[in-house]
Amino acid sequence: GDSVTQMEGPVTLSEEAFLTINCTYTATGYPSLFWYVQYPGEGLQLLLKATKADDKGSNKGFEATYRKETTSFHLEKGSVQVSDSAVYFCALSDRGGSARQLTFGSGTQLTVLP
Amino acid sequence: NAGVTQTPKFQVLKTGQSMTLQCAQDMNHNSMYWYRQDPGMGLRLIYYSASEGTTDKGEVPNGYNVSRLNKREFSLRLESAAPSQTSVYFCASSEDSWGGTQYFGPGTRLLVL
Numbered sequence: 629g630d631s632v633t634q635m636e637g638p639v640t641l642s643e644e645a646f647l648t649i650n651c652t653y654t655a656t657g658y659p660s661l662f663w664y665v666q667y668p669g670e671g672l673q674l675l676l677k678a679t680k681a682d683d684k685g686s687n688k689g690f691e692a693t694y695r696k697e698t699t700s701f702h703l704e705k706g707s708v709q710v711s712d713s714a715v716y717f718c719a720l721s722d723r724g725g726s727a728r729q730l731t732f733g734s735g736t737q738l739t740v741l742p
Numbered sequence: 743n744a745g746v747t748q749t750p751k752f753q754v755l756k757t758g759q760s761m762t763l764q765c766a767q768d769m770n771h772n773s774m775y776w777y778r779q780d781p782g783m784g785l786r787l788i789y790y791s792a793s794e795g796t797t798d799k800g801e802v803p804n805g806y807n808v809s810r811l812n813k814r815e816f817s818l819r820l821e822s823a824a825p826s827q828t829s830v831y832f833c834a835s836s837e838d839s840w841g842g843t844q845y846f847g848p849g850t851r852l853l854v855l
Binding site: 664 | 775783785800847849
């Protein structure tokens with residue numbers, strides 16, 4: 629079945645540091661890939677997405693590129709801020725397999741220190 | 743435009759009690775979902791409704807029932823709560839049935855004693 633594997637957390641960085649959160653996936657069909665962010669006490673919000681190979685999703689300085697050859701969708705940001713502290717979830721939606729649901733990774737807690 | 747709303751925000755139950763979690767969306771979305779979130783396990787799908795009048799089981803449906811009351815509302819019922827159902831529950835909706843971009847509510851934190 630479909631699965632998403634995320635970098636284990638928690639991750640602690642200083643403000644303005646470079647961020648990478650690794651995400652790899654297994655899917656039977658042709659997935660769309662997502663990064664969701666969850667701020668403390670809130671629901672998940674879509675951060676960015678990519679629907680086909682080599683697409684780059686970007687939002688709020690975050691980027692991720694859909695790499696079919698390595699089945700990866702790593703999240704990056706060049707300079708993190710304290711306000712980026714949150715839990716980040718990688719997810720996939722597989723149109724060719726068991727569609728109609730998102731498969732989530734376990735989440736990565738990011739803390740940014742001033 | 744409130745998006746996805748959930749009630750209650752927090753609930754404490756005793757083992758064996760029942761309750762219904764309510765969810766409503768005002769985005770005219772066809773599909774709605776119920777997830778539970780447990781530490782270190784991400785979100786797991788309980789039930790979903792691809793369109794009004796249809797519901798299907800997700801990954802962890804045991805102990806739960808759902809009702810798609812109309813296009814806006816999708817409720818989750820625990821008939822006889824168990825401590826293993828202590829979790830945070832999220833409702834979500836999406837425009838299409840292919841599990842694309844989903845919009846989440848703020849969650850309901852449930853504690854079963």
